Amino acid sequence: MTDAQETAAETALRTTGGAPPDDGVPEGGLPIPLLEPREGIPPVVADEAALAEVIAAFAAGTGPVAVDAERASGYRYGQRAYLVQLRREGAGTALIDPVGCPDLSGLGEALTGTEWILHAATQDLPCLREIGMLPTSLFDTELAGRLAGFPRVGLGAMVESVLGYALEKGHSAVDWSTRPLPEPWLRYAALDVELLVDLRDALEKELDRQGKLDWAHQEFDAIVSAPPAPPRKDPWRRTSGMHKVRRRRQMAVVRELWTARDKVAQRRDVSPGKVLGDAAIVEAALAVPENVHALSALPGFGHRMGRRQLEQWQAAVDRAKALPDSELPQPGQPLNGPPPPRSWVDKDPEAAARLSAARTAVSALAEELNLPQENLITPDTVRRVCWEPPSEPTVPAVSAALSALGARAWQIELVAPLLADALTATPA
Numbered sequence: 001m002t003d004a005q006e007t008a009a010e011t012a013l014r015t016t017g018g019a020p021p022d023d024g025v026p027e028g029g030l031p032i033p034l035l036e037p038r039e040g041i042p043p044v045v046a047d048e049a050a051l052a053e054v055i056a057a058f059a060a061g062t063g064p065v066a067v068d069a070e071r072a073s074g075y076r077y078g079q080r081a082y083l084v085q086l087r088r089e090g091a092g093t094a095l096i097d098p099v100g101c102p103d104l105s106g107l108g109e110a111l112t113g114t115e116w117i118l119h120a121a122t123q124d125l126p127c128l129r130e131i132g133m134l135p136t137s138l139f140d141t142e143l144a145g146r147l148a149g150f151p152r153v154g155l156g157a158m159v160e161s162v163l164g165y166a167l168e169k170g171h172s173a174v175d176w177s178t179r180p181l182p183e184p185w186l187r188y189a190a191l192d193v194e195l196l197v198d199l200r201d202a203l204e205k206e207l208d209r210q211g212k213l214d215w216a217h218q219e220f221d222a223i224v225s226a227p228p229a230p231p232r233k234d235p236w237r238r239t240s241g242m243h244k245v246r247r248r249r250q251m252a253v254v255r256e257l258w259t260a261r262d263k264v265a266q267r268r269d270v271s272p273g274k275v276l277g278d279a280a281i282v283e284a285a286l287a288v289p290e291n292v293h294a295l296s297a298l299p300g301f302g303h304r305m306g307r308r309q310l311e312q313w314q315a316a317v318d319r320a321k322a323l324p325d326s327e328l329p330q331p332g333q334p335l336n337g338p339p340p341p342r343s344w345v346d347k348d349p350e351a352a353a354r355l356s357a358a359r360t361a362v363s364a365l366a367e368e369l370n371l372p373q374e375n376l377i378t379p380d381t382v383r384r385v386c387w388e389p390p391s392e393p394t395v396p397a398v399s400a401a402l403s404a405l406g407a408r409a410w411q412i413e414l415v416a417p418l419l420a421d422a423l424t425a426t427p428a
Contacts, residue, residue, distance in 0.1 A: 031166040034159075037190040039092050041183065044083075046100030054086075054094045055110045061091035064115040064139065066196035069124040070189060072177040074273070077265045081127040082176035087193040088114075095189060098131050099179070105132025112136055117196045119155045121223055129228065138220050141196060144203040147212050147219070149370035159195055162202050167191055212371075218408040219375075234329075241282040248328040252320035253285040255329055260316040276300070276313065284317060337380065338387035349427040354386040357425035361418040369414075377415045381405045385419055393423035 045051050058065065070083040084096040084104065096104065116135035118124055120142040128134065145153035156167045171188040207213040236258035245251055258281060265272040280300020289295040292314045301310060344352035362382060366373040384405060390397035399416040
């Protein structure tokens with residue numbers, strides 16, 4: 001039995017959500033509203049001179065650095081950062097405008113070797129990478145919360161249950177490309193990094209108490225070393241409502257409209273959904289309108305849309321209609337891995353039996369360890385091993401297969417024996 005299993009067997013976490021036993025909100029108590037940053041709202045850094053001062057201050061600071069970024073999802077094209085927040089002992093809090101300071105590689109270099117604290121790091125790292133900031137070491141408080149068994153791992157919920165403070169979260173979905181940024185938004189942004197160091201320290205103690213701290217370090221190292229995600233193949237297939245589109249000619253309409261919309265959105269720097277909604281694209285694909293008049297009668301192409309806009313969307317429809325059959329998209333996406341599990345019983349009953357046994361065993365262990373099943377091992381990894389198992393279902397062979405699929409050492413140690421047993425399951 002591992003240390004974590006012994007801890008889970010001996011004592012449950014003493015507060016709802018798994019907060020460290022000696023910290024957090026007293027039982028029956030109310031969280032304390034966090035209304036102002038300790039040193040007030042810092043000025044927004046928007047020129048090279050002010051950025052140089054911040055770089056010097058943070059290079060001279062001590063301990064880890066709290067980092068956050070705000071994007072304009074739903075308002076602007078892409079996922080670029082429109083505000084970067086940092087806090088470090090000895091340097092205080094900084095708010096940096098990446099529009100005025102688009103190259104933050106100097107700041108990134110100054111923080112080389114420093115542990116970065118982020119909440120849900122994989123969401124912010126892509127936009128930070130674009131402006132020259134990449135950590136060499138990190139602590140992800142959201143992932144730490146998952147491993148520690150918290151049922152709610154949003155930043156506000158974590159700060160409240162672990163530290164006893166209530167964060168105001170009313171500005172999370174605003175248009176951060178707005179200039180100048182309103183003072184309440186800046187206050188919110190500064191408060192997002194105000195307690196990240198405190199949260200990190202408390203979570204480290206809790207993970208250590210549960211025997212999971214090494215697991216967390218392995219997870220954090222995997223995030224740091226992960227390469228940028230490759231461009232998604234056929235992104236138009238993710239159009240909401242795509243399941244209604246079944247004919248190849250209709251799929252071609254979706255593809256042409258999606259591509260035309262994306263070009264317009266990129267040129268105007270607005271969210272694609274503000275140019276043309278997914279529902280409208282699907283309606284046009286299902287109807288395959290003959291002309292602008294027919295198109296204008298469809299939902300999403302109503303009276304507020306100008307003639308010129310209607311013509312550009314009809315032109316996309318016409319391009320799809322003119323394609324030869326050989327150039328029409330194929331239904332479904334090329335599978336990179338096993339088929340959907342619902343089809344396993346018919347395609348390969350033995351694989352279905354292996355998967356059922358594996359899922360049961362993994363689920364039981366995850367519950368025993370008080371952590372989400374997908375953090376113990378990803379469902380995709382389990383499916384791949386069960387669909388194409390090693391020739392010999394031994395623990396070393398399964399361990400090698402898990403390692404090749406990117407599982408971490410702690411996951412392999414816990415899960416390989418379970419999967420090795422599951423791979424011997426036979427259909428009932």
